[in-house]
Structure formats: C-alpha cells, structure tokens
Amino acid sequence: MQQLKRHLTRIVSVAEARVWLTALVAALVAYLLFELTGEVLEGETRAFDESVLLMLRDTSDLGMPVGPAWLTKMMVDITALGGVTVLTLLVTLVIVYLALRRKFRTAAFVTVSIFGGWALSSAMKIGIARPRPEVVQHLVEVSDMSFPSGHAMLSAITYLTLGAMLSRIEEQPSLRYFFPAVAVALTLIIGLSRIYLGVHYPTDVLGGWAAGTVWACASWFAARWMLGR
Template sequence: MTLLRTILARRPWRREFLAWSMVLGASLLVLVFLVLAREIIEGETHRLDDAILTALRTPGDPSVLIGPAWLTKVMTDITALGGVTVLTLITTLVTLYLVLARAERTALFLVVSIVGGWGLSNLLKIGVGRPRPDLVPHLVEVHDLSFPSGHAMLSAIVYLTLGALLSRLETRKRLRFFFMATALVLTLIIGLSRIFLGVHYPTDVIGGWCAGLAWASLTWFAAQRLLGWRTATDRPAEGDPDEGTLGAADRMPGHERGSRQ
C-alpha cells in the first residue's frame, strides 16, 4: 500500500493521467457533436428546438422575452462577451502580456490555437449549412449560418484556454479553481444568451459547447507536450528550451511570493 501511494503521489504520473483523460473527454465530445450534427441534418431536433425557443417568448408577442423587461438588455450585454471583437481584444491583450513576460512560445501557441478554433468553427458551419431560426424574431443582428454556435464554441475555446493559462501560473488551488470556474460560467451564460436572443437553436449551442470544449482539451494536451505546462512551483530542467521564455513566465508568480515571504 505504501508503494502504491508513493506511485500515485508522483506528479508525472498524475499529469499523464490527466492529459490522457483530457484526450478521452475530447473524443467523447467529438462523438456527441457528430451524433448531434447527424440528427440536425435529418431534421430530428426541430420539434425540441422550436418548443424551447417558443417557451422563452411572451405568449401572443414572440418579439418579447419572458421575464422582466431588463432581461433583453442583460442577454445582449452577455452575448457581446462571446463576440469576435471582445474575444479578439482579450486574446490580443493576453498575447501582449505573454510577449512582455518573455513567454513568446506560449504567446504564439495561444494565437495559433484560438485562430485555429475560429477557422474550425467556420468550416463546421459551412459543412452542416443550417440556417438561423426564423420561428421567433432575432433580438440581435446576425448574418452567418447557425450550427454550431460560434459564440458558444469560441467562448469555450478562448476563455477555457486563458483559464488554463492563468491556472498554471498560480500555486494556490482555490485560485486555480476560480479561474477555471469563471471560464466555464462565462462559456455557459454566453451560450444561453444566444438561445434567449433567438439567434440560435438550443442544439446549435450544445454543438458549439461540445466542439469548443473538445478543441480546448486537445489544445491543452498539445501544449503540455510541446511547451511543458509546468506549474508555478516547478523549476525547469537544465537545458530546457523554454527556460528563458515559457519558464520565465511560469516562475514569476511563485518566485515573487517566495521572495516576499
């Protein structure tokens, strides 16, 4: 038992288990996405989608959301957090921070991951070719195709990637949990806002979440392999190619706290 506990306590073993668990989770999400896409193409989801969209509008006046009058404004503000403008601004600012922190490789990886996710989102939309819902009036302007929801997918990719990045720079578990929980909450409410505003079917949003979570998981796995996603308390190995870039950014929070203590 003592030997087993020693093996389980080793960090490399735990990291490998977590890494391959992420790959397995991504595979399951891709499977769900493919099944959902097939059902949508065959028209099997229309009844449920239409029922949910109708239930969110005032009977007799589908242009008005159920609930308080301020709900439309709240949903409009929330949905902007998943728009291209806001996500591009956040990604640019974080990339600049990483460059200034001499973590150029991490900055490049971040940009490639997010741009790749944006490209994948557009390809998936074209591949399925689902038009926007026309059952209820749209409360914000939209132009492109519907499945998967770009807001749901890209918010999952951007916020979860940034949440993972911030988590690995922090030594305190409660703050790591806070970063990831915040990313998940933002992804959830942005997706829900698209349904409330009538610009996406519920299955569009679910598909976006699945694709975004899968991409973010695979990105995390690739980063661990290519960059070495160390925590703030880890010291880089001698000759580590990231020692002057990624390693410097990793070590700043932990070392600064250590020097103050």
C-alpha cells in the same frame, strides 16, 4: 529522501489521472458532436429546438421574451462577451501579458490555437449551412449560418484555452482552478444568451459548446507536448 520520492510519485499520478480524464472527456464530447451534427442535418432536432425557443417567448407576442425587460438587456450584454470584437481584444491583451512575462512560446501557442479554432468554426458553419431560427423574432442582429453557434464555440475555444494556459503559469495552487472555473461559467452563460435572444437553436449552442470543448482539450494536450508540463 523517501518522503520526497513519495511526494513526486503522487504528483505524477495526479498528472496522469488528469491526462486520462481529459482524454475521456474529449472523446465523449467528440462523439456527442458527431451524433448531434447528424441529427441536425437530418432535421430530427427541429421540433425540440423550436419548442424550447417558443417556451422563452410570450405566447401572445413571439417578439417579446419572457421575463422582465432588464433580463433581455442583460442577455444582450452577456452575448457581447462572445462576439469577435470582445474576444479579439481579450486574446490580444492576454498575448501582450504573456509576452511581458517573457512567456513567448506560450503566447505564440495561444495565438495559433485560438485563431485556428476560430477558422474551424467558420468552416463548420459554411459546410453545414443551417439557416437561423425563423420561429421567433431575433433580438440582436445576425448574418451568418446557425450551426454550430459561433458565440458558443468561439467562447468555449477562447475562454477554455485561456483558462487552461493561465492556470499553467499560475504559481499559487489555490488559484489554478480559478481561471478554468471562470472560463466554464462565461462559456455557459454566453451560449444560453444566444438561445434566449432567439438567434440560435439549443442544438446550435450544444454543438458550439461541444466543438469548442474538443478543440480546447486538443489544445491542452498540444500544450503539454510542446510547452512541457
């Protein structure tokens, strides 16, 4: 009995530490997002942003990115993973999967959390209204505003939220970290692809990552409160 009590106490301690760590990360990232947004609105980041974009282009032809042709093709394919079409398909499949497992509350929570985050991304773009980079040629078609990067923010919201939700229902402990690790990796490479393709400034992507991470952390807290541990 004493051994069982010690085991349960250890589990509770780990859970509490995870909560405080997540809260600390969310607070720090939210502060970073607030400061970064202010710098962007004041134009303080423009020199840094443009210098990074120029570093990724051939100095003799700014329409040509550095690196082999296959790298550009790979970046175009990667960036599609953060597009609305792919993300909508992925979210739909996950929701169907959760429904088939009779996790109806989790499916409903995922739906509201992710699409709510997408709405926030659109509102931030409209409110800040930063124009797209003009210093280099865009290698893929874009039409909306620049800050925060929609691909970076939506991929962070979608993949991080799904990773956290799927890890919650995974029964094998060794696999619970697999989903969050994949989510972080996908979020990072999608954001980097937007910079390489010249359609976003680096600070756009940083802002998207930050906003998406804060939303995903908030969703994680909400899930603990609404769905239980």
